[in-house]
Amino acid sequence: MKLIGPFKQIVTLANLSLRGKLSDDQLEIIVDGGVVVNEGKIQKVGNFEELRSENQDIDIEFIKGEQIALPAFVDSHTHICFGGNRANDFAMRNAGKTYLEIAESGGGIWSSVQHTRNASEEELLKTLLERINFLISLGITTIEIKSGYGLDVENELKMLRMIKKAQQQTQATLVPTCLSAHLKPRDFEGSNQEYLNYIINDILPKVKEEGLAKRVDIFIEKSAFQPEESKDFLLKTKDLGFEITVHADQFTPGSSRIAVEVGAKSADHLEATIDEDIDFIAQSDTVATALPGASLGLGEKFTPARKLLDAGAILAIASDWNPGSAPMGNLITQASILATYEKLTTAEVLAGMTFRSAYALGLEDRGKLEQGLKADIVTYSTNNFQNVLYNQGSLKAENVYIDGIKQN
Numbered sequence: 001m002k003l004i005g006p007f008k009q010i011v012t013l014a015n016l017s018l019r020g021k022l023s024d025d026q027l028e029i030i031v032d033g034g035v036v037v038n039e040g041k042i043q044k045v046g047n048f049e050e051l052r053s054e055n056q057d058i059d060i061e062f063i064k065g066e067q068i069a070l071p072a073f074v075d076s077h078t079h080i081c082f083g084g085n086r087a088n089d090f091a092m093r094n095a096g097k098t099y100l101e102i103a104e105s106g107g108g109i110w111s112s113v114q115h116t117r118n119a120s121e122e123e124l125l126k127t128l129l130e131r132i133n134f135l136i137s138l139g140i141t142t143i144e145i146k147s148g149y150g151l152d153v154e155n156e157l158k159m160l161r162m163i164k165k166a167q168q169q170t171q172a173t174l175v176p177t178c179l180s181a182h183l184k185p186r187d188f189e190g191s192n193q194e195y196l197n198y199i200i201n202d203i204l205p206k207v208k209e210e211g212l213a214k215r216v217d218i219f220i221e222k223s224a225f226q227p228e229e230s231k232d233f234l235l236k237t238k239d240l241g242f243e244i245t246v247h248a249d250q251f252t253p254g255s256s257r258i259a260v261e262v263g264a265k266s267a268d269h270l271e272a273t274i275d276e277d278i279d280f281i282a283q284s285d286t287v288a289t290a291l292p293g294a295s296l297g298l299g300e301k302f303t304p305a306r307k308l309l310d311a312g313a314i315l316a317i318a319s320d321w322n323p324g325s326a327p328m329g330n331l332i333t334q335a336s337i338l339a340t341y342e343k344l345t346t347a348e349v350l351a352g353m354t355f356r357s358a359y360a361l362g363l364e365d366r367g368k369l370e371q372g373l374k375a376d377i378v379t380y381s382t383n384n385f386q387n388v389l390y391n392q393g394s395l396k397a398e399n400v401y402i403d404g405i406k407q408n
Protein backbone atom coordinates (compact mmCIF):
# COMPACT_ATOMS: atom_id res chain seq x y z
CA MET A 1 0.00 0.00 0.00
CA LYS A 2 1.26 3.49 -0.79
CA LEU A 3 0.12 7.08 -0.95
CA ILE A 4 0.86 9.08 -4.09
CA GLY A 5 0.77 12.87 -3.88
CA PRO A 6 0.32 15.66 -3.08
CA PHE A 7 -1.47 16.75 -6.26
CA LYS A 8 -2.64 20.31 -6.75
CA GLN A 9 -5.85 18.86 -8.19
CA ILE A 10 -7.21 15.37 -8.67
CA VAL A 11 -10.09 15.16 -11.13
CA THR A 12 -11.71 11.87 -10.20
CA LEU A 13 -14.66 11.76 -12.67
CA ALA A 14 -16.51 10.08 -9.79
CA ASN A 15 -20.30 10.15 -9.89
CA LEU A 16 -20.53 11.13 -13.55
CA SER A 17 -23.24 9.32 -15.50
CA LEU A 18 -22.47 6.78 -18.17
CA ARG A 19 -24.69 8.45 -20.76
CA GLY A 20 -25.71 11.88 -21.92
CA LYS A 21 -24.49 15.41 -21.45
CA LEU A 22 -22.31 16.54 -18.55
CA SER A 23 -21.55 19.98 -17.19
CA ASP A 24 -18.20 20.97 -15.77
CA ASP A 25 -19.62 21.82 -12.37
CA GLN A 26 -20.34 18.10 -12.00
CA LEU A 27 -16.59 17.39 -11.93
CA GLU A 28 -15.25 16.34 -8.55
CA ILE A 29 -11.96 18.17 -8.03
CA ILE A 30 -9.94 17.27 -4.96
CA VAL A 31 -7.52 20.07 -4.09
CA ASP A 32 -4.17 19.11 -2.51
CA GLY A 33 -5.14 15.50 -3.01
CA GLY A 34 -3.56 12.10 -2.69
CA VAL A 35 -4.31 8.61 -3.98
CA VAL A 36 -3.87 5.51 -1.84
CA VAL A 37 -3.06 2.49 -3.98
CA ASN A 38 -3.21 -1.09 -2.81
CA GLU A 39 -2.30 -4.05 -5.03
CA GLY A 40 -2.84 -2.10 -8.21
CA LYS A 41 -6.25 -0.78 -7.18
CA ILE A 42 -7.35 2.56 -5.84
CA GLN A 43 -8.00 2.28 -2.13
CA LYS A 44 -8.93 5.88 -1.45
CA VAL A 45 -8.74 9.34 -2.98
CA GLY A 46 -8.85 12.38 -0.72
CA ASN A 47 -6.93 15.21 0.90
CA PHE A 48 -3.25 14.27 1.01
CA GLU A 49 -2.61 15.38 4.59
CA GLU A 50 -5.72 13.63 5.87
CA LEU A 51 -4.79 10.41 4.11
CA ARG A 52 -1.31 10.68 5.55
CA SER A 53 -2.52 11.14 9.11
CA GLU A 54 -4.99 8.26 8.73
CA ASN A 55 -2.15 5.93 7.73
CA GLN A 56 0.91 6.94 9.81
CA ASP A 57 3.19 4.16 8.47
CA ILE A 58 2.19 4.33 4.84
CA ASP A 59 4.86 4.54 2.11
CA ILE A 60 4.67 7.85 0.33
CA GLU A 61 5.53 8.43 -3.30
CA PHE A 62 6.07 12.18 -3.37
CA ILE A 63 5.13 14.16 -6.45
CA LYS A 64 7.63 16.70 -7.75
CA GLY A 65 6.43 20.27 -8.18
CA GLU A 66 2.84 21.16 -8.95
CA GLN A 67 0.95 18.41 -10.74
CA ILE A 68 -2.64 17.45 -11.43
CA ALA A 69 -3.94 13.90 -11.79
CA LEU A 70 -6.61 12.36 -14.01
CA PRO A 71 -7.68 8.78 -14.70
CA ALA A 72 -5.48 7.42 -17.50
CA PHE A 73 -7.10 7.36 -20.93
CA VAL A 74 -8.66 4.48 -22.88
CA ASP A 75 -8.31 4.49 -26.67
CA SER A 76 -11.14 2.18 -27.73
CA HIS A 77 -10.50 2.15 -31.50
CA THR A 78 -7.10 1.80 -33.21
CA HIS A 79 -5.47 -0.02 -36.11
CA ILE A 80 -1.87 0.29 -34.88
CA CYS A 81 -0.65 -3.13 -36.02
CA PHE A 82 0.41 -2.48 -39.61
CA GLY A 83 3.30 -2.49 -42.02
CA GLY A 84 4.34 0.35 -44.32
CA ASN A 85 3.24 3.95 -44.45
CA ARG A 86 0.66 5.89 -46.49
CA ALA A 87 2.21 9.36 -46.56
CA ASN A 88 1.82 9.39 -50.32
CA ASP A 89 -1.96 8.77 -50.01
CA PHE A 90 -2.17 11.74 -47.64
CA ALA A 91 -0.25 14.00 -50.03
CA MET A 92 -2.30 12.84 -53.05
CA ARG A 93 -5.62 13.32 -51.24
CA ASN A 94 -4.59 16.82 -50.19
CA ALA A 95 -3.57 17.51 -53.78
CA GLY A 96 -7.14 16.74 -54.83
CA LYS A 97 -6.79 13.18 -56.08
CA THR A 98 -9.80 10.89 -55.71
CA TYR A 99 -10.08 7.67 -53.73
CA LEU A 100 -9.92 5.77 -57.02
CA GLU A 101 -6.85 7.62 -58.30
CA ILE A 102 -5.07 6.92 -55.01
CA ALA A 103 -6.01 3.24 -55.18
CA GLU A 104 -4.87 3.01 -58.81
CA SER A 105 -1.48 4.48 -57.95
CA GLY A 106 -0.95 1.72 -55.40
CA GLY A 107 -2.37 3.38 -52.28
CA GLY A 108 -5.46 2.75 -50.15
CA ILE A 109 -6.17 0.00 -47.63
CA TRP A 110 -4.92 -2.59 -50.09
CA SER A 111 -1.42 -1.11 -49.90
CA SER A 112 -1.44 -1.50 -46.10
CA VAL A 113 -2.59 -5.10 -46.61
CA GLN A 114 0.35 -5.81 -48.87
CA HIS A 115 2.86 -4.16 -46.54
CA THR A 116 1.42 -5.94 -43.53
CA ARG A 117 1.44 -9.32 -45.28
CA ASN A 118 5.05 -8.76 -46.36
CA ALA A 119 6.23 -7.60 -42.94
CA SER A 120 8.02 -10.17 -40.79
CA GLU A 121 6.57 -10.96 -37.39
CA GLU A 122 9.55 -9.21 -35.77
CA GLU A 123 8.97 -6.02 -37.76
CA LEU A 124 5.25 -5.98 -37.03
CA LEU A 125 5.82 -6.55 -33.33
CA LYS A 126 8.56 -3.92 -33.11
CA THR A 127 6.52 -1.14 -34.74
CA LEU A 128 3.41 -2.15 -32.80
CA LEU A 129 5.30 -1.85 -29.50
CA GLU A 130 6.71 1.54 -30.54
CA ARG A 131 3.18 2.81 -31.14
CA ILE A 132 1.95 1.33 -27.85
CA ASN A 133 4.79 3.08 -26.02
CA PHE A 134 3.94 6.36 -27.71
CA LEU A 135 0.33 5.99 -26.54
CA ILE A 136 1.46 5.20 -22.99
CA SER A 137 3.56 8.38 -23.06
CA LEU A 138 0.31 10.28 -23.78
CA GLY A 139 -1.33 8.74 -20.72
CA ILE A 140 -3.27 6.09 -22.64
CA THR A 141 -3.02 2.79 -20.78
CA THR A 142 -5.82 0.76 -22.37
CA ILE A 143 -5.66 0.28 -26.14
CA GLU A 144 -8.00 -1.52 -28.48
CA ILE A 145 -6.16 -2.87 -31.55
CA LYS A 146 -7.77 -4.31 -34.67
CA SER A 147 -6.58 -6.80 -37.24
CA GLY A 148 -7.82 -6.13 -40.77
CA TYR A 149 -4.68 -5.69 -42.87
CA GLY A 150 -4.11 -9.43 -43.28
CA LEU A 151 -7.45 -10.45 -44.81
CA ASP A 152 -6.66 -14.12 -45.08
CA VAL A 153 -6.32 -16.84 -42.47
CA GLU A 154 -2.54 -16.74 -42.30
CA ASN A 155 -2.14 -12.99 -42.10
CA GLU A 156 -5.10 -12.17 -39.90
CA LEU A 157 -3.78 -14.71 -37.41
CA LYS A 158 -0.28 -13.25 -37.78
CA MET A 159 -1.59 -9.81 -36.80
CA LEU A 160 -3.62 -11.08 -33.85
CA ARG A 161 -0.73 -13.22 -32.65
CA MET A 162 1.56 -10.18 -32.69
CA ILE A 163 -0.98 -8.23 -30.64
CA LYS A 164 -1.04 -11.12 -28.17
CA LYS A 165 2.78 -11.14 -28.09
CA ALA A 166 2.85 -7.38 -27.56
CA GLN A 167 0.58 -7.88 -24.55
CA GLN A 168 3.32 -9.98 -22.95
CA GLN A 169 5.75 -7.06 -23.34
CA THR A 170 3.69 -4.12 -22.10
CA GLN A 171 1.88 -3.19 -18.90
CA ALA A 172 -0.84 -1.43 -20.92
CA THR A 173 -4.06 -3.40 -21.42
CA LEU A 174 -4.45 -4.39 -25.09
CA VAL A 175 -7.90 -5.32 -26.36
CA PRO A 176 -7.66 -7.20 -29.67
CA THR A 177 -10.48 -7.11 -32.21
CA CYS A 178 -10.79 -9.22 -35.35
CA LEU A 179 -11.52 -6.93 -38.31
CA SER A 180 -11.12 -9.47 -41.10
CA ALA A 181 -14.27 -7.84 -42.54
CA HIS A 182 -12.39 -4.61 -43.29
CA LEU A 183 -12.87 -5.16 -47.00
CA LYS A 184 -12.86 -8.09 -49.40
CA PRO A 185 -9.23 -8.55 -50.44
CA ARG A 186 -8.44 -8.19 -54.13
CA ASP A 187 -7.02 -11.70 -54.33
CA PHE A 188 -10.14 -13.38 -52.90
CA GLU A 189 -11.98 -15.20 -55.63
CA GLY A 190 -15.64 -14.91 -54.78
CA SER A 191 -18.38 -12.54 -53.70
CA ASN A 192 -18.56 -10.43 -50.54
CA GLN A 193 -20.93 -13.02 -49.14
CA GLU A 194 -18.44 -15.79 -49.82
CA TYR A 195 -15.67 -13.79 -48.16
CA LEU A 196 -17.82 -13.21 -45.07
CA ASN A 197 -18.56 -16.94 -44.97
CA TYR A 198 -14.82 -17.58 -45.21
CA ILE A 199 -14.29 -15.39 -42.13
CA ILE A 200 -17.01 -17.28 -40.24
CA ASN A 201 -15.82 -20.73 -41.29
CA ASP A 202 -12.06 -20.39 -41.60
CA ILE A 203 -10.81 -17.41 -39.59
CA LEU A 204 -13.02 -17.03 -36.51
CA PRO A 205 -12.82 -20.64 -35.32
CA LYS A 206 -9.02 -20.33 -35.22
CA VAL A 207 -9.21 -16.93 -33.52
CA LYS A 208 -11.37 -18.54 -30.87
CA GLU A 209 -9.24 -21.66 -30.54
CA GLU A 210 -6.07 -19.63 -29.94
CA GLY A 211 -7.83 -17.08 -27.73
CA LEU A 212 -6.70 -14.23 -29.97
CA ALA A 213 -9.77 -11.97 -29.78
CA LYS A 214 -13.22 -11.85 -28.22
CA ARG A 215 -14.47 -9.06 -30.44
CA VAL A 216 -15.41 -8.83 -34.11
CA ASP A 217 -15.69 -5.68 -36.20
CA ILE A 218 -16.95 -4.98 -39.73
CA PHE A 219 -16.71 -1.96 -42.05
CA ILE A 220 -20.23 -1.37 -43.36
CA GLU A 221 -19.97 1.09 -46.25
CA LYS A 222 -20.65 1.26 -49.98
CA SER A 223 -16.98 0.52 -50.72
CA ALA A 224 -16.77 -2.36 -48.21
CA PHE A 225 -19.72 -4.48 -46.99
CA GLN A 226 -23.41 -3.85 -47.58
CA PRO A 227 -25.98 -3.56 -44.77
CA GLU A 228 -27.89 -6.81 -45.25
CA GLU A 229 -24.90 -9.12 -45.68
CA SER A 230 -23.25 -7.37 -42.73
CA LYS A 231 -26.21 -7.90 -40.44
CA ASP A 232 -26.31 -11.57 -41.27
CA PHE A 233 -22.55 -11.82 -40.63
CA LEU A 234 -22.79 -10.03 -37.28
CA LEU A 235 -25.60 -12.27 -36.07
CA LYS A 236 -23.52 -15.32 -36.95
CA THR A 237 -20.45 -13.98 -35.14
CA LYS A 238 -22.63 -13.28 -32.14
CA ASP A 239 -23.79 -16.89 -32.20
CA LEU A 240 -20.13 -17.88 -32.11
CA GLY A 241 -19.83 -15.94 -28.87
CA PHE A 242 -18.03 -12.80 -30.04
CA GLU A 243 -18.76 -9.26 -28.89
CA ILE A 244 -19.52 -6.92 -31.76
CA THR A 245 -18.39 -3.47 -32.80
CA VAL A 246 -19.08 -1.77 -36.12
CA HIS A 247 -17.46 0.82 -38.40
CA ALA A 248 -20.74 2.62 -39.09
CA ASP A 249 -22.05 5.65 -40.98
CA GLN A 250 -18.62 6.99 -41.96
CA PHE A 251 -19.66 8.27 -45.39
CA THR A 252 -23.24 7.04 -45.82
CA PRO A 253 -25.94 6.63 -43.15
CA GLY A 254 -27.87 3.52 -42.13
CA SER A 255 -25.37 1.10 -40.66
CA SER A 256 -25.48 2.49 -37.10
CA ARG A 257 -29.04 1.18 -37.05
CA ILE A 258 -27.73 -2.31 -37.75
CA ALA A 259 -25.13 -1.96 -35.01
CA VAL A 260 -27.88 -1.13 -32.51
CA GLU A 261 -30.19 -3.87 -33.80
CA VAL A 262 -27.57 -6.59 -33.35
CA GLY A 263 -26.60 -5.28 -29.91
CA ALA A 264 -23.11 -4.05 -30.78
CA LYS A 265 -20.99 -2.74 -27.91
CA SER A 266 -20.19 0.28 -30.03
CA ALA A 267 -20.91 1.96 -33.35
CA ASP A 268 -17.83 3.89 -34.40
CA HIS A 269 -17.41 6.86 -36.81
CA LEU A 270 -21.02 8.14 -37.27
CA GLU A 271 -19.90 11.21 -39.24
CA ALA A 272 -22.85 10.71 -41.62
CA THR A 273 -25.47 9.64 -39.07
CA ILE A 274 -28.90 11.22 -39.63
CA ASP A 275 -30.91 12.80 -36.78
CA GLU A 276 -33.40 9.94 -36.60
CA ASP A 277 -30.61 7.42 -36.11
CA ILE A 278 -28.94 9.61 -33.47
CA ASP A 279 -32.07 9.12 -31.36
CA PHE A 280 -32.08 5.40 -32.11
CA ILE A 281 -28.48 5.05 -30.89
CA ALA A 282 -29.13 7.28 -27.88
CA GLN A 283 -31.92 5.01 -26.69
CA SER A 284 -29.67 1.95 -26.80
CA ASP A 285 -26.69 0.67 -24.83
CA THR A 286 -24.50 0.79 -27.93
CA VAL A 287 -21.70 3.30 -27.38
CA ALA A 288 -21.37 6.00 -30.04
CA THR A 289 -17.66 6.45 -30.74
CA ALA A 290 -16.41 9.66 -32.33
CA LEU A 291 -13.14 9.34 -34.23
CA PRO A 292 -11.94 12.92 -34.76
CA GLY A 293 -8.56 11.68 -36.01
CA ALA A 294 -10.28 10.30 -39.12
CA SER A 295 -12.07 13.61 -39.76
CA LEU A 296 -8.76 15.44 -39.39
CA GLY A 297 -6.92 12.95 -41.60
CA LEU A 298 -9.49 13.06 -44.38
CA GLY A 299 -10.74 16.64 -44.10
CA GLU A 300 -14.28 15.38 -43.47
CA LYS A 301 -16.90 16.60 -41.00
CA PHE A 302 -16.83 15.51 -37.37
CA THR A 303 -19.13 13.02 -35.69
CA PRO A 304 -22.20 14.91 -34.35
CA ALA A 305 -21.00 14.48 -30.77
CA ARG A 306 -23.06 17.35 -29.37
CA LYS A 307 -26.30 15.99 -30.79
CA LEU A 308 -25.49 12.47 -29.61
CA LEU A 309 -24.84 13.66 -26.05
CA ASP A 310 -27.93 15.87 -25.99
CA ALA A 311 -29.99 12.90 -27.14
CA GLY A 312 -28.59 10.86 -24.24
CA ALA A 313 -26.07 8.63 -26.02
CA ILE A 314 -22.98 7.11 -24.41
CA LEU A 315 -20.27 9.03 -26.28
CA ALA A 316 -16.71 7.69 -26.45
CA ILE A 317 -13.84 9.44 -28.23
CA ALA A 318 -11.08 7.33 -29.79
CA SER A 319 -8.19 7.93 -32.18
CA ASP A 320 -8.79 5.46 -35.05
CA TRP A 321 -4.99 5.61 -35.40
CA ASN A 322 -4.27 3.91 -38.74
CA PRO A 323 -1.81 4.44 -41.59
CA GLY A 324 -4.40 5.71 -44.06
CA SER A 325 -7.13 8.01 -42.78
CA ALA A 326 -5.91 8.81 -39.25
CA PRO A 327 -2.13 8.93 -39.10
CA MET A 328 -1.71 11.29 -36.12
CA GLY A 329 -2.35 8.97 -33.20
CA ASN A 330 -2.63 11.75 -30.61
CA LEU A 331 -6.02 11.24 -29.01
CA ILE A 332 -5.66 14.20 -26.64
CA THR A 333 -5.08 16.64 -29.52
CA GLN A 334 -7.93 15.14 -31.52
CA ALA A 335 -10.42 15.17 -28.65
CA SER A 336 -9.51 18.79 -27.81
CA ILE A 337 -10.17 19.84 -31.39
CA LEU A 338 -13.43 17.86 -31.52
CA ALA A 339 -14.49 19.80 -28.40
CA THR A 340 -13.95 23.17 -30.08
CA TYR A 341 -15.99 22.23 -33.15
CA GLU A 342 -18.72 20.28 -31.41
CA LYS A 343 -18.91 22.43 -28.24
CA LEU A 344 -18.23 19.71 -25.74
CA THR A 345 -17.62 20.40 -22.07
CA THR A 346 -14.36 19.34 -20.43
CA ALA A 347 -16.33 16.77 -18.45
CA GLU A 348 -17.77 15.28 -21.65
CA VAL A 349 -14.37 15.06 -23.34
CA LEU A 350 -12.66 13.49 -20.32
CA ALA A 351 -15.55 11.03 -19.86
CA GLY A 352 -15.36 10.12 -23.56
CA MET A 353 -11.69 9.19 -23.26
CA THR A 354 -11.98 7.32 -19.94
CA PHE A 355 -14.89 5.44 -18.38
CA ARG A 356 -17.19 5.77 -21.37
CA SER A 357 -14.62 4.38 -23.82
CA ALA A 358 -13.75 1.70 -21.25
CA TYR A 359 -17.42 0.72 -21.20
CA ALA A 360 -17.30 0.30 -24.99
CA LEU A 361 -14.62 -2.34 -24.40
CA GLY A 362 -16.56 -4.02 -21.61
CA LEU A 363 -14.00 -2.81 -19.04
CA GLU A 364 -15.92 -1.34 -16.16
CA ASP A 365 -13.01 -1.61 -13.76
CA ARG A 366 -11.32 1.60 -14.88
CA GLY A 367 -11.69 5.16 -16.14
CA LYS A 368 -12.46 6.93 -12.85
CA LEU A 369 -10.36 7.50 -9.76
CA GLU A 370 -12.66 5.69 -7.37
CA GLN A 371 -12.19 3.07 -4.70
CA GLY A 372 -11.75 -0.43 -6.10
CA LEU A 373 -10.92 0.65 -9.64
CA LYS A 374 -7.66 0.03 -11.49
CA ALA A 375 -4.98 2.53 -10.43
CA ASP A 376 -4.20 3.81 -13.93
CA ILE A 377 -3.42 7.50 -13.58
CA VAL A 378 -1.96 10.24 -15.75
CA THR A 379 -0.40 13.37 -14.26
CA TYR A 380 0.59 16.72 -15.77
CA SER A 381 2.93 19.42 -14.52
CA THR A 382 0.37 22.19 -14.21
CA ASN A 383 -1.81 23.61 -11.46
CA ASN A 384 -5.04 23.59 -13.48
CA PHE A 385 -6.53 20.49 -15.13
CA GLN A 386 -8.19 22.67 -17.78
CA ASN A 387 -4.76 23.20 -19.31
CA VAL A 388 -4.75 19.60 -20.59
CA LEU A 389 -7.42 20.26 -23.24
CA TYR A 390 -6.60 23.97 -23.53
CA ASN A 391 -3.10 23.08 -24.74
CA GLN A 392 -4.69 20.72 -27.30
CA GLY A 393 -2.24 17.94 -26.65
CA SER A 394 0.95 19.97 -26.43
CA LEU A 395 1.05 19.75 -22.63
CA LYS A 396 2.84 16.44 -22.23
CA ALA A 397 1.91 13.91 -19.59
CA GLU A 398 4.38 14.02 -16.70
CA ASN A 399 3.85 10.60 -15.13
CA VAL A 400 1.80 7.63 -16.20
CA TYR A 401 0.84 4.97 -13.67
CA ILE A 402 -0.44 1.52 -14.53
CA ASP A 403 -1.76 -0.50 -11.56
CA GLY A 404 -0.24 2.22 -9.38
CA ILE A 405 3.25 1.76 -10.82
CA LYS A 406 5.00 4.62 -12.53
CA GLN A 407 5.87 3.74 -16.13
CA ASN A 408 8.37 6.43 -17.04
Ligand SMILES: [Zn+2]
Nearest residue numbers: 077079247320
Ligand atom coordinates in the same frame (compact mmCIF):
# COMPACT_ATOMS: atom_id res chain seq x y z
ZN1 LIG B 1 -11.25 2.34 -37.80
